[in-house]
Amino acid sequence: MSRPVVLEVRGLLKRYGGVTAVDGVDFTLHENEVLGVIGPNGSGKTTLVNLITGFVKPDRGKVLYRGKRISGLPPYRVALKGVARTFQMAKPFYQLPAYKNLVVPLSSPRVHALAGGSYGDRDAVAKDLLEEVGFERDSWVINKAAASLPHGYLKRLELARCMALRADLMLLDELFSGLSLAEVASMVPVIDKLRSRGKTIIMVEHRLRELFRIADRVLVLNFGQKIAEGTPGQVMDLPAVREAYLGSEAEVGDA
């Protein structure tokens, strides 16, 4: 592949007590690629996201972002380099209105530097971003306290926060979980758009049907280990994968 390498994960290992949550995972991610990460519950997907974004320190192994080591850096330093994440459990600023939620990442030094030393009208940028992820502009929704937003909106807010940071690499931790089919359908184009803008994306997902449509490549984790990697088509056909994960999910077979 000729595209530059964005992320390199080498022998990443994390133990919690006696449990090895992530067990020597390796993978490489190229510019503008969408990587899906799948695996049963407890297979270490979220820990992997935490390890890459600095929320958890690895016991062994390293993470390189554009050739520079980011493992061991505190989360904010990782984010400053342009690696943003969403949280599986949406974590908005409950007391703030929806659009003000985005003013926080818009106040980041990274945005300041990228915007050429000026933040601009953060409120306006925030409202634009919200519209992009599917908030109705000029409606009451964007002014509503995040605590009172329905689940679907919170997930969109999570995505908008990554976009506000102008991240190059986005780690979306189960962005689609708990969303209705229609809501997922409305989110997919947003992710396509991000890809067309040159973003690199890691998607941890349980919604395989949608994921397999978006992802260029899929990584399968089981008990913290990488058991398969390949295009969605290849991954689906692997017997080990079917056994470990897809066995019960017959719907995937015809996706």
Added chain:
Amino acid sequence: MSRRRERIDRGIKVRADDIYALTSWREMLYLAAPRVAPVLTLLVVGLAAGPYWQRVIMTTSMFALLAISWDVLAASGMVSLGQALFFGVGAYTSGMLNHYFGWSPLLTIPLAAVIGGAISTLLLLPVLRLRGLYFAMVTLIMPLIIERVIEATGIFGGTEGISGLASLPHRLVELLVAMVMVWVALFGLRRLMDSDYGLVLKGINDNDRSVMSAGINIYRRKAEALFIASSIAAFAGAFMTHAYMFVGMPVFAMDYSILPIASTVVGGVGTLAGPLLGAFILVPLSELLRGLGGLRIVIYATLLVVFIVGLPEGIFPYLKRKYTQFERWVEVEK
């Protein structure tokens, strides 16, 4: 229940949330009154009062600063159970500077605010990495232990304290400086907390992980907020030291920890104006109830519990609602 209370914003607020179109003197007055009236009232009352009540107003102002400082900390996710720490560090700093170097209070007070803020921030820096509860525990412990250390080791004048410190030039200067400081702190910090900088602080309180993942160094921001808040409290300590021309162990007393919390809770947490209002209710009240002596702290603590359990909103948000909104009962269909 077939009726419910309906609240409607008064005309001027309905038009826009942040930009007001001022079309008449009446509307200007409506907006300015809640800000100007308290400033003027305090000034007039302060100048008209006798020396005793002038001193009460001065003391109250300092307690108000402590309370505002507490509220800023709480809004940034740091619950302080020991404002006395900041107050005491400021008091001792200015006392030392004046006693040993003979510097004028006009110099030692601002210096003590900055140095005291820095010392307090450094002392608490390690706690900022942990959840809020640790901050509460450590701030509660520190003034108690420091008091004991001074008592035991006799440093900084020991149990006797240091008396004979320089006073401020004139009683009126003292009073006016106190008032100016209160209003500067209130309006300045309100502006700060409403700005995007304050928004990030509130974000840290709400959900620090998201702030981290936005590439913002939350320890630094918390340390900055702590420095700002503790400097204000240290100023109060330094000011009182020179007002009473004495510094000693009582500056670490429980009064300076409990009163700011009680004022804030009674006035309304997170409003900044509430703590000020609370202080101006509670401190003069305790002066009126002087006969009760030691019962003062009991009353504060009880009020604190009653408000936090029964009336968590506080007085200020209630008043604000009455001022900015109409209320009426409307019939509700079943």
Added chain:
Amino acid sequence: MFEATLIYGLVNSVILALVALGFNLTFGISGVANFAYGAFYVTAGFLTWSGLNQLGLPFGVAAALAVLITALMGALMYRYLLLRLRGLVVSEVIATFGVGLALLELFRYLGFIGFEYTLPVMIDASVDIAGVVVDAQRILIVVVGASLAALLWVFTRHTRTGRAFRAIAQDEHTALTLGINTDRVATISVAFGAGYGAIAAVVILPLGTISVGEGYNVLVNALAVCIVGGLGSTVGVIVASLLIGYAQMITATYVDTHWMMIVSLVAILIILLIKPSGLFGQQKELEERI
């Protein structure tokens, strides 16, 4: 000198552990940091004193009553104040702080100050251990301290309520789905914590006077031990008590008794610098960074 430091250091450590156990127990189970803990401790002391001197009860009865009433106060505080604030940690902290302060300062106002407020030692005797004379009360403290810690261990492992305690300590929502009434268990945990504090008061206070200042001291000591040991960890409490207890005794013997207070402050500052969640902190790594 060395033997004396060794023995009195142990006594001092057990006193710290006794005092911290109750606070730690409540926090470990219900997540409530009971800042009224010191006040409960002193309340138990004054209640015992009243039972003895005003009602003329025998010591055992007065002490038992005091422990029961204090535990009941803990339960009432939880049931009628804290339950309404469940989930609002800031409010919980402020409310318990307020209750503690109101109680302590009320005692001060009522005039419970002076040397007449003492509790009698239970056994007036002394023992010679390796050439060091130790009074029976201090030995009793060590015995009670050890048995309370052991009791706690047995209780949380082998009784129904105890296991419910542990379930809640691990995950409140799961506990709810297992049919455990978390509010009730939390109420019991606060009562237990207060009761433990009361027992500590009854055995420790005969060594000195019952005073309002003692309430603040106890709270400071309990918090210091918990911070150093790691909030919510019983092992942590014991290890931290030994560390601070001996450090204090060594300071008192070889430096000066006046500097004893500094030990806990220094211990807190050091631990916060090197391992903020405490020696045996059960905080998860993610939370530790916050």
